[in-house]
Structure formats: structure tokens, C-alpha cells
Amino acid sequence: MSNKKQGLSRRHFLQLMGLGAGIAAVPIITKAAQSRPHIIVVGGGFAGATAAKYLRHWSKDVDVTLIEANASYQSPILSNLILNGQRSLKQLNFSYDKLVKNYGVKIVQGNVKKIHSGKKFVELEEGKKLSYDRLILAPGIQFMDIKGLDRKKVLHAWLPNNEILQLKKQVLSIKKEGVFLISIPKKPYRCPPGPYERACVVADYFKRNKLGGKVIVLDANAKVTVNANNFMRAFYETYKDIVEYIPQASVEEVDSDKGVVVTDVEDYRADVLNIIPPHQAGALIHDNGLANDKSKRWAAVDPLSYESTETPYIHIIGDSQGTGQPKAGHIANSEAKICADAVLRLLSGNSPYYFPRTNSACYTPITNKTATWITSTYAYDLTSNKMKLIKGSNGTSKKPTEANYQRMYDWANSLFGDTFS
Ligand SMILES: Cc1cc2nc3c(=O)[nH]c(=O)nc-3n(C[C@H](O)[C@H](O)[C@H](O)COP(=O)(O)OP(=O)(O)OC[C@H]3O[C@@H](n4cnc5c(N)ncnc54)[C@H](O)[C@@H]3O)c2cc1C
Numbered sequence: 065m066s067n068k069k070q071g072l073s074r075r076h077f078l079q080l081m082g083l084g085a086g087i088a089a090v091p092i093i094t095k096a097a098q099s100r101p102h103i104i105v106v107g108g109g110f111a112g113a114t115a116a117k118y119l120r121h122w123s124k125d126v127d128v129t130l131i132e133a134n135a136s137y138q139s140p141i142l143s144n145l146i147l148n149g150q151r152s153l154k155q156l157n158f159s160y161d162k163l164v165k166n167y168g169v170k171i172v173q174g175n176v177k178k179i180h181s182g183k184k185f186v187e188l189e190e191g192k193k194l195s196y197d198r199l200i201l202a203p204g205i206q207f208m209d210i211k212g213l214d215r216k217k218v219l220h221a222w223l224p225n226n227e228i229l230q231l232k233k234q235v236l237s238i239k240k241e242g243v244f245l246i247s248i249p250k251k252p253y254r255c256p257p258g259p260y261e262r263a264c265v266v267a268d269y270f271k272r273n274k275l276g277g278k279v280i281v282l283d284a285n286a287k288v289t290v291n292a293n294n295f296m297r298a299f300y301e302t303y304k305d306i307v308e309y310i311p312q313a314s315v316e317e318v319d320s321d322k323g324v325v326v327t328d329v330e331d332y333r334a335d336v337l338n339i340i341p342p343h344q345a346g347a348l349i350h351d352n353g354l355a356n357d358k359s360k361r362w363a364a365v366d367p368l369s370y371e372s373t374e375t376p377y378i379h380i381i382g383d384s385q386g387t388g389q390p391k392a393g394h395i396a397n398s399e400a401k402i403c404a405d406a407v408l409r410l411l412s413g414n415s416p417y418y419f420p421r422t423n424s425a426c427y428t429p430i431t432n433k434t435a436t437w438i439t440s441t442y443a444y445d446l447t448s449n450k451m452k453l454i455k456g457s458n459g460t461s462k463k464p465t466e467a468n469y470q471r472m473y474d475w476a477n478s479l480f481g482d483t484f485s
Pocket residue numbers: 106107108109110111112131132133134137139140141142143144174175176177202203204205221222223224254255258346348381382383384391392393394395396425426427
């Protein structure tokens with residue numbers, strides 16, 4: 065029987081034969097003989113910053129430039145705690161200085177607009193051009209349109225910026241018996257537990273301040289997408305007089321002035337709307353023809369290297385990639401390390417490591433003192449050429465506890481440290 069029939073491509077067969085040798089063993093050689101390989105990373109979030117750091121951590125034979133639109137990064141992780149005053153924006157703000165100082169990553173602040181994949185260079189908004197040997201893209205997500213949604217009035221607070229401060233202002237302005245409405249798009253979306261977590265944080269605020277009122281959760285999915293036991297207990301027991309959970313309710317239209325949401329179930333009115341529109345890969349991916357998965361929303365990649373299946377020498381990691389793994393910061397950090405390792409191996413003339421594993425983990429506050437957690441691990445499956453959930457690796461905490469709340473900060477600090485310092 066040929067290797068192909070057994071589901072083994074020639075490339076993967078060679079990898080299994082041990083040709084994915086260690087990166088340090090072979091000197092890195094580029095086409096232009098002695099010149100050092102230049103890797104450009106675009107996007108300095110959990111995916112891109114980690115990739116830039118680890119490329120230089122693992123090899124001083126490459127030059128790495130991180131191009132990021134903003135001067136620093138505002139973490140969405142823990143940002144729901146800005147709503148209840150337990151975290152400040154400053155505590156969630158990370159500069160790129162340590163990547164420069166500790167690893168020699170070069171930082172360019174700017175917006176990459178166009179990728180010239182033939183000649184291997186990127187073009188920034190202001191016209192600057194930078195050439196690469198390998199390009200890693202980590203631009204996160206962008207939102208899809210919803211009829212009538214004015215994103216200046218109706219906030220999502222779902223991107224790495226300071227919009228959460230404006231949402232906090234809106235929440236604090238809610239009077240007694242007021243209504244807060246959050247909508248959850250169909251999967252896949254960024255941070256599966258995040259919207260349920262936000263609903264709990266706001267409901268907790270209503271409860272502690274005896275506001276009465278309601279938190280309406282409009283879920284386009286058939287049921288709570290993750291950690292369902294803990295969230296359902298929170299909605300139907302802890303916040304039973306406050307939270308109204310409505311599954312299978314897709315937002316079809318928004319009246320941004322009147323605070324009305326039209327769904328396929330019925331219309332809802334609220335004092336504060338927090339509409340999280342459906343997502344797709346960042347604009348950079350779409351504008352450069354890299355959103356080529358089945359849905360045409362995400363970038364299809366080889367899960368061994370995160371190299372685009374569309375365009376060689378371009379790798380896509382984090383929330384923009386379309387491997388089916390969750391869209392979350394912890395696993396974006398994991399993917400980034402696999403990608404960085406693969407890029408260094410490829411530059412050394414080797415194959416990517418053939419059995420990568422990634423991990424996703426998340427702590428979720430349920431009240432202002434208790435939290436739950438979820439975790440899952442994925443491994444490369446040779447037969448399907450996909451990252452697959454390892455059976456039995458996914459779990460959740462049995463119930464929210466105070467100890468979990470403390471561990472949430474330890475977990476987040478270690479992720480922040482691993483990404484930005
Ligand atoms: C409320 C909330 C809570 C969350 N909690 C958790 C959690 O507990 N655990 C967890 O694992 N995940 C969590 N997440 C999800 C996590 O924040 C994202 O999955 C993660 O940020 C994705 O990382 P990324 O690097 O792919 O994208 P991003 O973090 O969005 O970073 C993308 C970066 O690329 C830059 N960029 C985009 N386009 C360009 C361009 N053309 N040129 C230059 N720069 C560009 C952007 O400025 C941005 O800095 C949460 C998210 C939210 C909203």
C-alpha cells in the first residue's frame with residue numbers, strides 16, 4: 065500500500081522519518097548567501113508578540129521585526145474586570161520594550177496595508193516597504209456588519225483597545241431597574257467563555273448594588289458554547305432574578321439610537337447594548353487574499369507550521385487562523401511558539417516538528433470573588449492533517465471558588481510575562 069493510501073503525504077512521511085531535526089544543529093542559510101534571514105511579524109498581540117520573542121529567544125541568527133499599529137498593547141484578557149473596578153487599563157497595558165531589550169526584536173509602529181508575496185515585501189500605510197524571508201501575520205479579528213449597528217454608539221469592547229472604559233461608563237450610568245443587553249455571535253468567535261463571563265460580571269454589579277433590572281444575554285448559538293454547567297448555574301441560580309438567557313437568538317438589526325435589537329425570536333430594548341458582531345480574520349488577511357478556508361472567513365494553514373495554504377512563506381497565527389482551534393490568547397501564545405519553531409527549522413532547511421500540541425486555558429470570574437476555569441489540549445493528527453482535541457483533555461472546574469479567583473491572576477500574569485517580557 066502506498067503512503068498516500070494510508071493517509072501519509074510524502075512530506076509528512078519524510079517528517080516522520082526524523083527529518084525534523086533540532087533547529088540549533090543546522091546553521092540557517094538563506095538564498096542570498098551570507099545575509100541573515102529577516103522575519104517580519106505583523107501584529108503584536110498574544111500571537112504576534114510571542115512569535116517575535118521566541119524567534120529571537122531560540123535563534124540569534126535571524127533578524128526579527130515586529131510591526132504593530134499601536135505603541136502598546138491593551139490586553140482583552142481580564143478586561144471584563146475593568147467593568148467592576150478590579151483591574152485598571154494600566155494594569156492590562158503592555159509595552160514592547162522588553163522584547164527589544166531582552167531579545168533584540170526590532171519594533172516598527174505602523175499599519176501594514178499590502179503584502180507583495182511575489183517579491184516578498186510588505187508595504188505600510190505611509191508607503192514604507194520592508195522585505196522578508198518569512199512573514200508571520202497575527203492581526204486578530206475584524207467584525208462583520210449588522211444592519212443599523214452604529215459602532216460609535218453601540219460598543220463591543222472586544223478588541224485590544226480602550227473601548228472597555230467607555231462600556232464601563234455606560235454600565236455605571238444604568239439606573240435602577242435598568243437593562244443591559246449583551247449579544248453573542250455564532251461560533252467561532254474570540255474567547256468562547258468571554259461574553260458569558262461579561263454577563264456574570266455585570267449581573268454581579270447589579271446584584272451587589274441592588275439595582276434590580278435585567279441582564280439580557282442573546283446567544284446566536286443553540287446553547288452556552290463552553291463551561292455550560294457553571295454558566296447555566298450562574299444564570300439560573302446565582303443571578304436568577306437578573307439574567308435572562310435567550311439561546312438561538314441571532315441579532316438581525318439594531319436601532320442604535322433607540323437601543324432596540326431585532327432578532328429572529330423577538331425585539332429587545334435595553335439601556336445599554338453591548339453587541340458583539342460575528343467575526344472574521346483581520347482585514348490584512350482578507351485584503352491580501354489569504355482568507356481561504358471553507359467559510360472564506362479565516363486563513364487556512366498547515367497546522368505543523370501555520371504556513372498559509374494559499375501563499376508560501378506567509379504564516380498566520382492567533383485568532384485569524386482557521387485550524388478550528390479556539391480563538392483565544394492562551395492558545396494563540398501556544399500556536400506562536402509552534403510557528404516560531406517551524407519557521408526556524410524551515411530556514412535551516414529542515415521540516416517542522418511533526419507532532420505539535422497546543423493548550424487552551426481560561427479562568428472566568430462568576431462573581432467578584434469567585435471564578436471557574438476551562439482547559440483543553442490539541443494534538444496534530446497525521447491522518448486528517450488537523451489539530452484535534454485530545455480525548456479527555458478538556459475539563460472545567462466543578463464550581464466557582466475563591467481559590468480559582470486568585471489562581472486566575474497567577475495564570476494571567478504568567479501568560480502576560482511569557483508574551484511580553
Ligand atoms: C473580554 C475578553 C476576555 C478574554 N479572555 C480570555 C481568556 O481568559 N483567555 C484567553 O485565552 N483568551 C481570552 N480572550 C481572547 C484573546 O484576547 C484573543 O483571543 C487574543 O487577543 C488573540 O490574539 P491575537 O494576537 O490573535 O490578536 P489580537 O490580540 O487582537 O492582536 C492583534 C494585533 O494586531 C495588530 N494589527 C492588526 N492589523 C494590523 C496591521 N495591518 N498592521 C499592524 N498591526 C496590526 C492590532 O493592533 C493588535 O495589536 C479574551 C477576549 C476578550 C475580548
